[in-house]
Amino acid sequence: MPFESLLPKNWDHESEEAPLYAKWEHSGGFQPQGDGEPFAILLPPPNASEAIHIGNAMYTIQDILIRRARMQGKRAFWIPGTDHAGFETQVVFEKKLEKEGKSRFDFDRQGFYDAVMAYTKDNQSTIIAQLKSMGFSLDWSHLYFTLDPKIVDAVKASFKRLHDDGLIYRGERLVNYCTKHQTAFSDLEVEHTETEGLLWKLRYPLTDGSGEIIVATTRPETLFGDTAVAVHPDDTRYSSIVDKMVKLPLTERTIPIIADQMVDPKFGTGAVKITPAHDLHDFEVASRHDLPSIQVIDLRGKLNDNAPEAYRGLKVKPAREQILADLTAQGFLVGSSTHTSSVATCYKCGTVIEPLPIPQWYLKVRDADPAKNLAELGKEAVASGKITVVPERFQTVFLNWMDGLRDWNLSRQVWWGIPIPAWQCAQCHDWTVTAGDTPPRCNQCGSHELTPDPDVFDTWFSSSQLPYAVLEEFGPEFLETFYPHAVMETGHDILTWWVARMIYLGIYLRGEVPFKAVYLHGMITDRQGKKMSKSKFNVIDPLTITAKYGTDALRMALVVGNSPGQSMAMYEEKIRGFRNFSNKIWNAGRFVLTSLEAYAGPSFSEPSEAGQSAVADQLLTSVTEATTEANRLLDQWKIGQAGEFLYDYFWHTFCDRFLEELKPALQGSDTAAQQALGYSLAQLLKLLHPYVPYVTEALWQHLRQLDPQLSELIMVADWPTT
């Protein structure tokens, strides 16, 4: 059949893409094949309960890496999965409930969990379909979900092991607590925002009647939790009254004046009230001076029974107003001044974080024993080059981060997630940790009165174990073969949340780095360089784009003109340009196909002998050079540059120059020139295939009709080398 009538003038992505994907998937080529070098990439799991967003479209980089590896004959294994995204999903789900006039408290705990599970599973099929439509060559026969029983078991077993090794402990300290979401957070989940506030000066009279001390505070409502007033040891203004007692306003309680280095004599009045239960500094001062701690704010952000009756049950803000009014009335308020400070807020809802004394499970990141020093183990892996970081500058970011690493709070007061396998004894209050099974008795005193910890793990604790937990889920031979993974490709924004934790947990728990390289891409922004967010109405939905311009166009637009770690603007005109490129490839292919319709020469899979045409010879040389250049860039992780190079080469050298110059040869019977042309096209399609898989595969299928020796799919064709 003549190609001319067979092939439409324009690349028809709409009708071509889905059948091609089905063909790939059914071929089994997405699964690791043969016995080449193992090359695994774990898909950073998208949130199962959300639709795909433009950030997920950046998985294109992984697809490019995996498709090239596959063509290079490696055992390419790209592992798909979805994330239960504990807290994130619970927030979304609760918002949905709120719209229905319900809350999670309308469910019992299991009922709620089941409802979220159903909701999540429901959405999961949507996101899988969306990932497929992006052309991603993921091995769907090995799909994981972060709450798969085996993964859950692995996470609990790790917790037990870390606990037994002394790296997990029950920390009695202040935690970052969001009173709206009713859960604690790690330091990472707290955002600091500059806020203009007031600094009040309060008069605390000395009990011996010899005077008073004026303290400066931004939080007068915590006054009932004060257990001391602190001044700097060298501050001569106060040296004579250190160790004297003062009477706490609005109460009958007396507290001491103490001296501590922490106090900045130049700030405020040089005297600060110490509220160990509600301030991180004060907590430390209290532990140095052995001061008691009195909690006056409860988990809902209201004053509790430790406050005088008049204030109990008031939320922080009204309580503050009431207390200030009373202090003023009784002459304790000396004055106030404006004051800018950075206030800790919940990264999700913006509620001011309340530091509260709640015991939680912590992972100890430093230890005197080098074999247990997680922070140093992680550092060493990167510093020594066992893990390559791309771009390089993030290596410094990583190392600096590890230097400042602090113990990690693993507990979340959330219902959706993996329950922490710990039980508290009603008798001795000690904790018994297992790998999941309910313990028969308390490890400490043998009592049978055990209560399970109601908390769940921080999602990142489980996701940080995915590199091995997922492989183990598939079977021990997978861990054996594919660990460590070839590369972890993700956004630079989660270097600290996720990548760092995967590294040190992988090294400690499995004795080897989880991946050999980390590739960090930048964030996608709108044309003005602003972050995309639903509330700004500047989001680009990847599926709308692919429907309009084709998947290949979006894929090119995402990687070309971008370098790792650098944020990148995305807008429609840019994508349109790459739609034109898809079409250019299509038409170049169409032209070659129609020109060679009657071709009966040697296969296109090998370069021809020296041809009769000088132009054909130049073409072969040129394609060889282009192949070298593309490989050189790709070997240096320069995916964007390689893409741009191939774009430019194909369009302006192959098409504009060689196709034009070879037109005369195609009219005649210069078989050598024709073979050179067919060969060159095949090579270029292969080089382009990881970037624009659909249009290249579509053409390849037609090219095979001229040359049955070509592989069945370009997806598994031999990668061009020189």
Next chain:
RNA sequence: GGGCAAUUAGCUCAGUUGGUUAGAGCGCUGCAUUCACAUUGCAGAGGUCACUGGUUCGAACCCAGUAUUGCCCACCA
């Protein structure tokens, strides 16, 4: 307060580690249509490479500093 990045054409950005006249896409100007592709081709205009010094035979690139923007980290009550 500390750290990291960015600053190159009207716009969005590359620039392969110091080497001729600094590149691309979009936009703009002019020309071309029975030609694989107008989702095209050819030609062209457009840049003091943020600024100031320094190193060098030679700097967009290296060094020191300045400015602006963005991001990350940080417990000043």
